[in-house]
Amino acid sequence: MAPKTRSTPSLPARIQLWVRRGALRRFDRLKRDTAHLPVTVDWDRRDPASGGPQGQERRAAPPFTWEAADFVVSEAPDDDRE
Numbered sequence: 001m002a003p004k005t006r007s008t009p010s011l012p013a014r015i016q017l018w019v020r021r022g023a024l025r026r027f028d029r030l031k032r033d034t035a036h037l038p039v040t041v042d043w044d045r046r047d048p049a050s051g052g053p054q055g056q057e058r059r060a061a062p063p064f065t066w067e068a069a070d071f072v073v074s075e076a077p078d079d080d081r082e
Contacts, residue, residue, distance in 0.1 A: 014076035017041045023070035030071065040076065 017034070019027045021044055030041045066072050 015039045016074045016076050018044045018072050018074065020044055020066065020070040026070045 015038065017030055017039060019030060019041060027041065027043065034041060063072050
């Protein structure tokens with residue numbers, strides 16, 4: 001019987017919450033409620049005026065949380081993990 005090997009625990013995925021510009025109360029609440037979690041809360045820095053060629057939107061439709069709760073959730077890139 002082969003000996004068991006211990007695996008090192010991997011770091012949890014780092015989550016990013018992007019908050020819609022101007023949603024001050026939502027931003028403050030998310031910062032406060034996630035202070036003890038591996039989560040970063042940032043403002044959406046995209047310029048709403050730059051909509052792509054001839055003003056057309058090139059991005060996919062946003063998730064429902066963008067309209068319903070003024071934020072979206074994404075996983076941070078590997079190099080951003082602690």
